[in-house]
Amino acid sequence: MVLNIIDDICIKVAEKVTPSKEERDKIERLTKEIIFKLVNEASKENIDAEIRVDGSIAKDTWLQGEADIDVFMRVPPTLTRGDLEVKCLNIAKKAFEGYKIVERYAEHPYLETWIEETRVNIVPCFKVERGKWLSATDRTPFHTDFMKEKLNDVLKREVRILKKFMKGTGLYGAEIKIGGFSGFLCEILTLYYGSFKNVLEAASNWRKKQVIDVAGWFLGRKEEAYDLFDENLIVVDPVDKSRNAAASVFESKFWEFVSASRMFLKKPSLKFFYPPSQKILSEKEVSEKLSKANLDLLFLVFGEVDAVVDVLWGQLYKTENALKNFLKANDFKVFRSASWSDEKEVNVILFELERKNISSPKKHMGPPVEKHKESEDFLVKHLYAEDTVAGPWIERERWFVEKKRRWSDAEKLLSFYLSNNGGRSIGVASKIAEKLKKNGFQILSWIEMQKLYNNKKEFAQFISRFIDGRPIWLE
Template identity: 50%
Template sequence: MPTQGKLEAVCKTVLERITPKPDERKKIEGLAKTLERKVAEAAEYFGVKAAVRLEGSVAKDTWLSGEPDIDIFMRLSPTVPRTALGEVALKVARKATEGARQVERFAEHPYLEAFVDGVRVNIVPCYEAKRGEWLSATDRTPYHTDYVKARLTPQMRGEVRLLKKFMKGIGVYGAEIKVGGFSGYLCELLIIRYGSFLEVLRTFANLRQRMVVDTENHYEGRKDELPLLFNEPLVVVDPVDMGRNVASAVQRQKLYTFVAAARAFLENPSLKFFYPPETKPLTVGELKEALQKRGSTLVFIIFGRVEAVPDVLWGQLYRSQRSLAKLLETNDFVVLRHTVWSDEENLNAFIFELESHILPPVKRHLGPPLEKIEDCQKFLAKHSANPETVSGPYIEDDRWVVLIKRKQTDATTLLSEKLRDGGRSAGVAKEIAQALSRSFKIYKNAEIVEVYSRNSEFAKFLTEFLQGKPKWLEKA
C-alpha cells in the first residue's frame, strides 16, 4: 500500500502541469470575451434577440492547460421555432467567426465549431427557458454553469482538473457517443459531492453495487422511487433537473474501467494514469508474427465514407457492430471480441476476433419432443429424406434429433453475402448500410497489412486491440 504521500506527490505533479499559467489563462479569457462580443454583435446584425454568454469549462475555470474549449451560448427566445433554432444559430456563428476554419456539428440540433487562434470554439444555441421548462437539451447548460460556479472553491477546481485528466488518461472522459464516458459537468458534480479527486477515486474503487448520488437531496424520503426512474448502474441526479441522470450516457464498460483504474491507482499511483505512454505500432513483420502466434482469426470489414455527423456515425457503428456480432454468433461462430474503428472521414473498420473463421461441416439439430405429435410429423417429413441430413433422425431421450450439414461454414462468406446489399436485414444501421452497399472489403488476419501499413492511427488502434490490456495495468 502506498503512503498518502506518494499519492499526493503524483497529484501535485499532475496538477502543476494541467493548471493554466497566467499567460495562457489571460489569452483564453481574452479570446472568450472577444468571442462573446462578436457573437452578440453578429446576432444584432441579423436582428436576432439573443443573450450571449460564456459557458463550459472556461466559464467555470475547470479547463485543462493546453486543452481549452471555449463554449459560447446564445440564448434565444422561445418564439423561435425549434426547426429554425439551428439555422439561425449557424448563421450568427458563421458571421461571428468569419475567417476561421468552421465545421458544422450536430448534437440535438446543429451548432458551429470554429478554430480561432488555434483554439476550438463551440457556438451553441439554446432557449431562454425557465428551470424545469426545458425546450431543448442545451437549455440546462447556463443553469449548470451557475450551479457549479457557486459551489467550487479554487482548491476544488484543481480537484476537478485532476479528475478530468485522470479520466482522459484512462479513456473514459467524454459524454459523446463515441466515448460513452463521463462529461465535464459530471466530474464537477462528483468533486462537489465528495470534495476531492482522491475521495472520488476511493468511492468508486469500493463500488460494489448500483451507486446513486443525489447532492441536492431531490429524493429525500423518496429513495424508493429512484430505481423506478433510473436503471443505469451509476445515477447522478442533476441538481438543476431532478428528472435527469447526469451519468445516463456512461456505458458500463467505461464506468467499470474507471472503477478498476481507481483501484489500481490507489494501490500503485503513477503518472501513467494521466499520461499513458504513446502506443508504438507493431511493425508489419511483428504484426504478421503476432497474428500467426495468436491462433485466433481476425476478420476485418473495411469500408469508406459514411454520410453522418460523428454522434450519428458512432451510434450507427456501435449498433451495427452488435448486430454483426450477433449474426456471427447465431451462425455458431465463437466471437472472442469485437470492436469498431473510424477516422470519422474515409476509413471505417469493424473488427471481429473469432476462435476460428471456419466451422465444422456438420452440426446437431434438435427436433421437437415426442409429446408434440404434429411437430414431430413435420420434423420427420422435413429431415427424414433430406440430402442435408447426415445422420438420423434418431431419438435421444425424448426428442428427435438429426445431424445436418451446416449452411455457413466460413465467416467471411457469411459476412460477404449478408453485406452485399448493405446488410440492413442483418441489423446494419441505415447510413452504414449505404456506405457498405457502395463498397466494402473483408480481410482476414495478415491480409490487413494492406490497410495497416497506410494508416498509422489504425495501426496504433489495432496494436492496442491485440494487446488488449489497459496501459495502467502494466506494472511500473
C-alpha cells in the same frame, strides 16, 4: 505511505494541468473578442440574444493547453426551433467570416471554429426558466451557474486532477465514441465527494445502481431514482432531477473507472494520468500473435458515411453489435469485436473469431419422440435431406440429426447478407446500410488489412491495443 505518494502525484499533476497566467490571459482576451463579435452581429440582425461563455472556461476547470471555448447564444423561447437553428448560426457565420467554420450537430446544430489554435464552439439555445427546456442545451447555462457557485479554487484543482485521470485511463468524454465521463460529471463527482482522492476511494467501492445526488433531489427517496433511471450509475443532474447526467456512460466504462480507481489507490502512479503511448506492433508481431493464439480476425471495411461524428459512432456500435449477434446465431464463436473510424473515409468493424470456417456439421436437436406429429415432421424433413450427414437417431427421449451447415464460412455469410439491402435485415444501422448498398464494402482478413495498418498510425495503434485486449491502465 501510499497516501503521501498520492498527494505527491496530485501535486505534480495539478501543476501540469493548471493553466498558466499566459494561457488564462489569452483565453480571456479571445473570449472577449468572440463575445463582442457575436453581440455586434446579433444586434445588427436585431436578435435579442444573450451571449455568454459556458463550459470549462466559464467554470475555470479546463486543463492547461486543452481549452475549448464554449459560447452560448441564448435566445428568447418565443423564437421557433427553426429560427434558433438558422438565425443564430447565420449570426455566428457572419461574425466569423474568414475563419474556418464547421457546422456540427449534437442534439441540434452548432458551429465549430478555430481561432488562434483554440477550438471555439458556438451553441445556440433557448433562454428558458429552469425545467422548461426546449432544447437539450438549454440546461448548460444552468449547469455553469450551479458549478460556478459551488466550486472554490481547491475544488477546481481536484476537478482538474480527476479530469486528467479520466483522460489518462481512456475514460474521459461523453461522446458516443467514448461513452465515458463528461467534464460536468467530473465536476459533480468532485463536488459530491470533496476531493479527487475521495472520488476514487468512493468509486472503488461503487455498486450496481450507484446513486450520486449532489443536489439532494431524491434525499431519503433513493428508490424513486431507481424507478426513474435504468443505468447502473445514476448521477442526478443538479439542475434537472429527471435527468441522469451519467446516462451516456457505458456500463463497461463505469466498471473500468471502478477498477482503475482500485488499481491507482493500491499502486499509485503517474502512469494513470500520463500513460505510455500505445506501442505499435510490427506487422510481423501482429501476425505472430494471431497465429500463436490461433484466432481469426475478420474486418468489415467501408467508406465515408454521411453522418456527423456522434451519429457515425452510434451507427458503428449498433452495427458491430448486430453483426456480432448474427455471427453467433450462425454458430461462429465471436470472442470480441470493435469498431474503428478515421471519421472521414475509412470505417472498420472488426470481429475476433475462434474460426472463420466451421465446416464440421451441426448436431441438431429434434422434438421428443413422444410428440407424434412433430416427430413425423422432423423425420420427413431430415431423413432423406441432402444436408443430413448422419441420423436421425434417438438419444434419450429426443430425435437428433447431424446436419451440414448452410454457412460454414463467416466471410461468405456476411457478404451474402450485407449485399442484400446493405444488411438491414440483420440489423445494420440505417446510414451504414445505405452506404454499403450504394458503395459496397469489403470483408478482409488480417493479411489484407496490412496496407491500412501501414498507412494509418491510429489504426495500427487501435489494432495493437486490440491484440493486447486490456485497458491501458492495466499494463
